[in-house]
Amino acid sequence: MxxxxxxxxxxxxxxxxxxxxxxxxxxxxxxxxxxxxxxxxxxxxxASPEEGTVSxxxxxxxxxxxxxxxxxxxxxxxxxxxxxxxxxxxxxxxxxxxxxxxxxxxxxxxxxxxxxxxxxxxxxGSAETIGVRTELYFVMIMASAMCMAASAWIAYRTRLRMGPATAVSIGIGMFVALASLLMTMMPAISETxxxxxxxxxxxxxxxxxxxxxxxxxxxxxxxxxxxxxxxxxxxxxxxxxxxxxxxx
Known part of the structure; x- marks a missing residue:
């Protein structure tokens, strides 16, 4: 299958x-x-614009x-x-x-x-910071995935004792809290x-x-x-x- x-x-x-x-x-x-x-x-x-390798x-x-x-x-x-x-x-x-x-x-x-x-x-965005910006973005993806996994695990563990609806609500609340904390902790980038x-x-x-x-x-x-x-x-x-x- x-x-x-x-x-x-x-x-x-x-x-x-x-x-x-x-x-x-x-x-x-x-x-x-x-x-x-x-x-x-x-x-x-x-300066003179550089020609891209791909049109x-x-x-x-x-x-x-x-x-x-x-x-x-x-x-x-x-x-x-x-x-x-x-x-x-x-x-x-x-x-x-x-x-x-x-x-x-x-x-x-x-x-x-x-x-x-x-x-x-x-x-x-500056060309000099593209490496740093890329690294921060992938760190953000991995950390957000970990927050989702932790929230899903907590919801799964509590669903038998509190019921599916309550477990889902707890999982959503946990993810919102973790994601908000993560977004606050990650450095801001503003190069517009x-x-x-x-x-x-x-x-x-x-x-x-x-x-x-x-x-x-x-x-x-x-x-x-x-x-x-x-x-x-x-x-x-x-x-x-x-x-x-x-x-x-």
Missing amino acids: VQRLLLAGMLSGLIVALFAFSFARVYAEPTIERAIALEEDVAQDH RSTQRNAGLLTGLASYCAALGGILAIGLASVHGRLSARPRSAVWMLALTGYVALVLVPQLKYPASPPGV PHDFPRGLLFEFHVYAALVQLIVWAGLGLLFGQAAEHVVERDRRMEGVARHGIPNA
Whole structure:
């Protein structure tokens, strides 16, 4: 079953990548082009602009599609492994379990890190600090994931004594508290030039967030449905193998 779930998750990711690419190509890429134009204008005032090793045409077409396909397929595989790990331990149906995994993954790995360190368009941020900013972002992702794991463990341990609804509330409250503390402790980074258009920056942040939302929600929808079919098919085949008739 794990192999079939893994295949279903990765195929679902590839399908979702097409939708995310279409949205990013139509809405997000124009904001990037405008930011690049501003960056080139500033560069021309100080020095000759450097030629990129990969053309913008390749970046916004084949490069964007390849990156999203790899990202979504990997996420689909991770969700499949996660579902296989919790299957049988939770009373939720596979579709609901996938949605739960997708929601917690989005909150821990995308929402919280980007609230602290939002994605930056070209022209925002110094080249000298890109290494530090990248390290802080990945530290934020790992720390947020650990907060989510600790909160989920506490909710799981308390659900038998206090009931599922109370356990979920405790888990959510614990994560909010831990994530808030984490965001307060992590150093702030503000390198947006004063003359950078605020409207353009806002558009970039909105479209970057929507791309991620399309990816995670799309995976929850498509893979959730696919996982339901995979699990039900395995259950019926197991019933045939054991009793000679499908499970009711």
